[in-house]
Structure formats: C-alpha cells, structure tokens
Amino acid sequence: MAMATAGDLSQPFAWPDAGVTRIPYRLYDDPEIYALEQRRIFRGPVWNYLCLDIEIPEPGDFKTTTVGEVPVIVARDLDGQVHAMVNRCSHKGALVCLRERGNARQLTCVYHSWTFDLQGRLKGIAFRNGTNGQGGMPAGFDPDQHRLEPLRVDTFCGLIFGTFAEEMPAIEAYLGQAMAQFVRRNLDRPLKLLGSHSQVIHNNWKLYAENVRDSYHATLLHTFYTTFKINRLDMDGGIVLADDGWHHISYAKRATFEEDPEYRQSKVHAVQYDSKLAGPRLLDAWEEFDDGITHSIQTVFPNLAIQFTLNSLAVRFFAPRGVEQTELFWFYLGCRDDDDEQTRMRVMQGNLTGAAGLVSLEDGCINEFVQRGVRGSGDQLGLAEMGGREVASSEGSRATEAAIRGFWDGYRRIMGFA
Ligand SMILES: [Fe+2]
Incomplete structure (x- = not known):
C-alpha cells in the first residue's frame, strides 16, 4: 500500500497501489474525509455550479444555494452584475437570506437587522450609534471590513459558477476545450426553464458523481432505455474525458443504431424486445x-x-447534505424559440428522469444500495477496471469505467491522496 496521508485524519488514509482501479469504501462513509472534502474540494480549486443565469434575470433577483454545505447567495445587483457570497451574517453568523429566491434591493439579517447590498457589502447596522448617546458600536468600527464572504463568479453558456480559490483560471479554461465545446452545443442558445424539482437520495455525494459517469450501468440498470432503444451500449458512442480527467462526456447515436446480434443473445438482462x-x-x-x-x-x-x-x-446538480445524504436538483430546459409542440415533447420526455421517472428513479435507489452494501467494510475496495486501467477517452465504446477513474484521479489529487 502506498501511504498518502491527508494530515488531517486521525486514521491515516492509504490509496491502494492499484490506483484508481480500486476505490476504498471508506471514502463513502468516513465523517473525517467528508469534512476534509468540504475544505479541500468545495472551498478548494474548483468551479462550483451555483445556478442558471435565467433563474436571476432581473436586477435585484437572488437565489440561495450551497457550495458543499456552505450556504451561498447568488444575486444580480442593480447594475446587472452577478455576485455570490456566503449566506452568513458577518455579525453572528445567521443566515441572511431565508428564501430560496426573490427580488430585493438589499439583504437584511432578521436577527439584528444588519443590512447588506447585493454585492454583500455591509451597509447598515441597527443602533450603530446606540441610544441616548450610550451604547452602540465603537467609533473605529469599519463596516468595510465586515462584508459577507465573497466567492469569485464566472458564467459560461448561462451556467453561473463560483469559487473560493484565489488562483483559478476562467471557467472555460477549467472545462478545457472539448468540454467547453460540448456545453456550448447544448446550452449556447436562448434558454427557458420548463421546471425543476429536487429529491434527497440516501448516499454519499460521490456515489452520484460515479453514477453519472458510469456509462456501463446505464443500459443494464435502466431497462427502459434498452427496451425502447433510447440508449444502448451497442449504439455508436463513446466517452470523452477532459484533459485532466475531471469532467467527461458520454454520448450515443440512436439514428445509426444497428443491433449487435451478440447483444440479443447475451441475455445480460431480461429485455422485453417486443414491448x-x-x-x-x-x-x-x-x-x-x-x-x-x-x-x-x-x-x-x-x-x-x-x-x-x-x-x-436538463441540468442536474447534486449537493452533499451529510456523509450519507445528497440532494439532487433537476432543472429542465427548453429553448425560448421552441414552438408549442417542441415544448410539449421536451416536457413529456422529462418523465424519463427524476425521482418518479421511468428511467432515473433506479439511480436514487442503486446508490443507496451501495451505501448500505459497503457498511462495515471500510477497509475493502470497489473495482473500476472495465475498459482498462487508464484514465483516457474511449471513443469506440462505452463499456468502460474510464470516466469513473477520471473522477477518482482528480479527487485523489485535490484531496492530497495521490
Ligand atoms: Fe443511471
């Protein structure tokens, strides 16, 4: 075992010599590792998704979200600039903004009525000068030193991101060329929000991070996909990894699909072919x-x-809500120039996903099965050798766990476990 201690853990953490083809189950349920992730990842050198530009279109619009577990406000100021700041009063630490979204000229903490502008600057202190010449804040108190903690903000194709890290390239460079190009393909057009919902899933956030990168499972677990030929592993398709392996694209082409005769005979699952x-x-x-x-x-x-x-x-965002709990948000999008029939089709297809969807309900369930399955086995390891042992794109086949290895490769480096 190669020792890669985190320094902050009472039990040293060692990643197996086999590298990212082995995933220690401890990573899914260790509270100390979870706490370290909050600092090293979510407050570290990443761009965190905050919200959609179209959720806060007007000056004064705001939305609350979280970066890791840190509560955050995203606001558009009266000049139209977007800002993000920690939703934590600089006085006693209370949440300043209690609503999920709204429109305001300023933000006022209900506890002691301290007031902040939409950039997070402290603008008002109740009874700053006391009463009857007594009490109040000391003369030298400087409100400029007590703003809401800011995040740096960047927007790409209508997605607003924030980071706590000082030294970060712009979001487009963080994505890299191939990833940025594909985000543009899907989102670089006038969008409208068709609807949104969220669900709490009972698993560590990284199990969902793996699940969305797991092209291998998609047509095995999700039999609806296979039965109705929406997405099958024998369709033309592939996996593209970002240069650093952190992000990925999995794609399939239904139009050119020709059934692989071996697939039908493989009996990998009970496909109801003629349904x-x-x-x-x-x-x-x-x-x-x-x-x-x-x-x-x-x-x-x-x-x-x-x-x-x-x-x-759809944009999916999954936020940690404790070691074994994750909140999964879905934002369904259409284009502003869609006609009524196109909007109807998009809304109807939305039934494939979500907590009660025809396809993705299984993911909420299977991640919990893993969480439960690995209980008491923190010293055991999961496997990710499908498609080889490398962290590399797989243009020819999606029968691979390359993107999962890419996630863990990035995770190890950022956590100091590499
Ligand atoms: Fe899935």
Whole structure:
C-alpha cells in the first residue's frame, strides 16, 4: 500500500497501489474525509455550479444555494452584475437570506437587522450609534471590513459558477476545450426553464458523481432505455474525458443504431424486445442537432451534470447534505424559440428522469444500495477496471469505467491522496 496521508485524519488514509482501479469504501462513509472534502474540494480549486443565469434575470433577483454545505447567495445587483457570497451574517453568523429566491434591493439579517447590498457589502447596522448617546458600536468600527464572504463568479453558456480559490483560471479554461465545446452545443442558445424539482437520495455525494459517469450501468440498470432503444451500449458512442480527467462526456447515436446480434443473445438482462408503449407519444422527438448524438451526459467536477436525451435537456446538480445524504436538483430546459409542440415533447420526455421517472428513479435507489452494501467494510475496495486501467477517452465504446477513474484521479489529487 502506498501511504498518502491527508494530515488531517486521525486514521491515516492509504490509496491502494492499484490506483484508481480500486476505490476504498471508506471514502463513502468516513465523517473525517467528508469534512476534509468540504475544505479541500468545495472551498478548494474548483468551479462550483451555483445556478442558471435565467433563474436571476432581473436586477435585484437572488437565489440561495450551497457550495458543499456552505450556504451561498447568488444575486444580480442593480447594475446587472452577478455576485455570490456566503449566506452568513458577518455579525453572528445567521443566515441572511431565508428564501430560496426573490427580488430585493438589499439583504437584511432578521436577527439584528444588519443590512447588506447585493454585492454583500455591509451597509447598515441597527443602533450603530446606540441610544441616548450610550451604547452602540465603537467609533473605529469599519463596516468595510465586515462584508459577507465573497466567492469569485464566472458564467459560461448561462451556467453561473463560483469559487473560493484565489488562483483559478476562467471557467472555460477549467472545462478545457472539448468540454467547453460540448456545453456550448447544448446550452449556447436562448434558454427557458420548463421546471425543476429536487429529491434527497440516501448516499454519499460521490456515489452520484460515479453514477453519472458510469456509462456501463446505464443500459443494464435502466431497462427502459434498452427496451425502447433510447440508449444502448451497442449504439455508436463513446466517452470523452477532459484533459485532466475531471469532467467527461458520454454520448450515443440512436439514428445509426444497428443491433449487435451478440447483444440479443447475451441475455445480460431480461429485455422485453417486443414491448410497446401504450402511450408512444412519450418518446416523440425531433432531431435537434446534425451531429447524430441523441443521448449525452456531461459532468463537470465536482457535482454538476448536463443531460441531453432525445430532446430532454436538463441540468442536474447534486449537493452533499451529510456523509450519507445528497440532494439532487433537476432543472429542465427548453429553448425560448421552441414552438408549442417542441415544448410539449421536451416536457413529456422529462418523465424519463427524476425521482418518479421511468428511467432515473433506479439511480436514487442503486446508490443507496451501495451505501448500505459497503457498511462495515471500510477497509475493502470497489473495482473500476472495465475498459482498462487508464484514465483516457474511449471513443469506440462505452463499456468502460474510464470516466469513473477520471473522477477518482482528480479527487485523489485535490484531496492530497495521490
Ligand atoms: Fe443511471
């Protein structure tokens, strides 16, 4: 075993010599590692997804979210600039903003009525001069030293990101050329929000980070995909990793699909090949791009995914809510110039995903099965050798765990476990 101690752990952590083809189960349920992730990853050198630009279109609009477990406010100031700051009053630490979204000219903490502008600057202190010439803040108190803690903000294709790290390249450079180009393909157009929901899943956040990178499972666990030929492992497709392996794209082309005869004989699952949908309009779709890609999942490290299946375009964001709990948010998107029929198709296809969806309900369940399965086995290891042992793109096949290895490679480095 190569020792790679974190320094902050009472039990030293050692990554196995086999590298990212082995995943220590301890990573899913150790509270000290979870606490270290909050500092090294979410407060570290990453761009964290905050919200969609179209969620705060007007001056004064704000939205609250979290970066790791840190509560954050994203606000558009009266000049139209977007700012992000920790939702923690600089006085006693209370949440300043209690609503999920809204519009305001200033933000006031309910505890002692300290007031902040939409950039997070401290603008008002109740009873600053006391009463009747007595009490109040000392004369030398400087409000400029007590703003809400800021995050740096950057926006790309309508996605707003924030970081606590001082030295970070712009979000486009963080994504790298291939990833940025594919985000543009899906999102660089006037968008509208069709709806959103969230669900709490009972697993460590990294199990979902693996799950969205796990192209191997998609057509085995999700039999709806296979049965109705939306996404199958024997379709043309591949995996593209970012240069550093942190982010990925998995894609498939339904239009050029020719069934591999071995697939039908392989009996990998009980496919109901001749099943018909009672409501076939569920899968009504149109060809939206000329690259032939009809299904794609793209991840951005640490906790963002962009999904495009048929015409269902969605942003998924999964936020840690404790060692064994994650909140998964779905934002379903359409284009502003979609006609009514196109909007209907996108909304209908939204039924494939989500907590009660026809496809992705299984993910919420399977991640919990892993969480439960590894209980009491912190010294044991998971496997990720499908498709080889390398962290590299796989243009020919999605029967690979390359993207999972890429995630762990990035994770190890950022956590100091490499
Ligand atoms: Fe899945």
